[in-house]
Amino acid sequence: MITVVRSLLDLRRHCQLWHQKGESVALVPTMGGLHLGHLSLVERAGKLCQRVCVSVFVNPAQFGQGEDYEGYPRDESADIATLTGKCDLLYLPTLEQIYPPGFSLSLGLSGHLTQELCGRTRPIHFNGVALVVTKLLLQVAPAIAIFGEKDYQQLLVIGRLVQELDLPVDIVGVPIVRESDGLALSSRNAYLSAPERLRASTLYRSLRRAADEISSGKRPISDVLARAHSWLQNGGFDPIDYIELRDAATLLPVADKLENPARLLAAARLGKARLIDNVAVIPPDVSCSMQGG
Ligand code: AMP
Numbered sequence: 001m002i003t004v005v006r007s008l009l010d011l012r013r014h015c016q017l018w019h020q021k022g023e024s025v026a027l028v029p030t031m032g033g034l035h036l037g038h039l040s041l042v043e044r045a046g047k048l049c050q051r052v053c054v055s056v057f058v059n060p061a062q063f064g065q066g067e068d069y070e071g072y073p074r075d076e077s078a079d080i081a082t083l084t085g086k087c088d089l090l091y092l093p094t095l096e097q098i099y100p101p102g103f104s105l106s107l108g109l110s111g112h113l114t115q116e117l118c119g120r121t122r123p124i125h126f127n128g129v130a131l132v133v134t135k136l137l138l139q140v141a142p143a144i145a146i147f148g149e150k151d152y153q154q155l156l157v158i159g160r161l162v163q164e165l166d167l168p169v170d171i172v173g174v175p176i177v178r179e180s181d182g183l184a185l186s187s188r189n190a191y192l193s194a195p196e197r198l199r200a201s202t203l204y205r206s207l208r209r210a211a212d213e214i215s216s217g218k219r220p221i222s223d224v225l226a227r228a229h230s231w232l233q234n235g236g237f238d239p240i241d242y243i244e245l246r247d248a249a250t251l252l253p254v255a256d257k258l259e260n261p262a263r264l265l266a267a268a269r270l271g272k273a274r275l276i277d278n279v280a281v282i283p284p285d286v287s288c289s290m291q292g293g
Contacts, residue, residue: 029145106131108127191271
């Protein structure tokens with residue numbers, strides 16, 4: 001069983017009832033095309049709260065001109081079937097429930113968190129994400145909202161957003177779910193042709209290998225990043241938007257010495273699909289002592 005609501009009024013009716021009964025509510029925002037990665041978020045939500053609301057909304061505000069808003073994989077009945085028995089409420093808002101006619105608000109986070117990495121090629125993306133997530137958080141009023149580390153930059157942007165707006169919600173990140181060859185599950189993997197799908201795991205394998213090389217401390221970080229760039233190029237990725245090592249907590253660049261936990265992040269196009277992925281990178285000393293211990 002699953003209850004599907006499409007209007008803010010119906011959503012509020014359910015959420016307010018839960019809030020009145022003192023039941024804790026978790027929100028899992030998605031854009032649909034649901035897969036096991038999304039379900040791992042739903043599962044975590046169910047462990048943390050008594051009630052789980054999943055939203056499916058392909059948010060036009062986070063797509064730039066010429067991006068894939070129109071063609072983004074949408075399959076409402078498959079999403080309903082996937083979630084049946086796994087959450088309490090599925091919110092499928094119409095465009096007007098989020099952006100009523102005449103809607104004029106925009107939210108802008110400035111600085112490296114939104115302007116660098118994916119923000120360089122997608123300059124309006126994170127402001128659009130910030131806007132829709134703020135609206136969903138205010139509409140559902142959950143105690144907890146769950147996001148995937150798959151979109152690591154997004155996770156940190158949202159953490160900063162709720163902090164700066166004093167929104168009373170805990171943001172929880174969930175590890176990336178991968179296919180057996182390492183490719184991170186993504187709705188956009190549907191864009192890959194069969195030969196591209198075979199090559200797509202090069203992204204994860206390059207990140208993994210580069211992360212291990214950086215943790216070993218045997219080569220300069222810049223050399224490792226240049227090698228990883230060429231692995232992606234040889235794998236047919238073009239263009240490679242970025243492959244960068246960043247501090248895991250702040251996403252500030254890591255120059256030549258890694259002292260704190262970091263994240264190696266990449267975005268690159270393979271055919272029609274722009275794939276993003278990231279892996280954790282342990283500083284050399286920590287990885288040595290972990291191996292030793
Ligand atoms: P999306 O529908 O792509 O906007 O994703 C909705 C949420 O699911 C986001 O918080 C994503 O980070 C998360 N997500 C997407 N793919 C994965 C994955 N493979 N593993 C874990 N979380 C994911």
